Amino acid sequence: MYIKRKLSDSLTTFKGLRFGRTSSKKSFHRYRVTVGIGGNLGDVKRRFERLFIYFKRDKRVTLLRTSLILKNPPFGFANQDDFFNSIIVLKTSMQPKVFLDYLMRVEKKFARKRSFANAPRTLDLDIIFFDDRVVKTSKLQIPHAEWEKRESVLIPLMDIYK
Secondary structure, three states: OOEEEEOOOOOEEEEOOOOOEEOOOOOOOOEEEEEEEEEOOOOHHHHHHHHHHHHHHOOOEEEEEEOOEEEEOOOOOOOOOOEEEEEEEEEEOOOHHHHHHHHHHHHHHOOOOOOOOOOOOOOEEEEEEEOOOOEEOOOOEEOOOOHHHOHHHHHHHHHHOO
């Protein structure tokens, strides 16, 4: 069950038991990672719940925080359903490139298929921040490119750091 709040005609937030929460669990992992999660195919909120459980059970990460879920219009390729987006904060001992590979395997586990840029998807996992690191390669950019211009990142981030 979620508490729904309309921010505008095109933006709606959802808070539930697992999204919009902070964990008090201690972590032995070294790095704090902020990950953007999104999707617009199928029952996305249910998939986010399953992802939450997946991360809670995986010893390679410690789930620290989750933001509210934001329903927002797509950008780039606009002829598709609205997206649901959230932010999760994890701790891990993986290095950034290894962590990216890990997230891509998680996406695949949750039926992500890559067809074209900004295409509809079951699950999208993006590294927004990785501690205070700056990385710029052909496969990985940290902080995430243009994160500060996207409501789908800013509104959930504001929920975490309010």
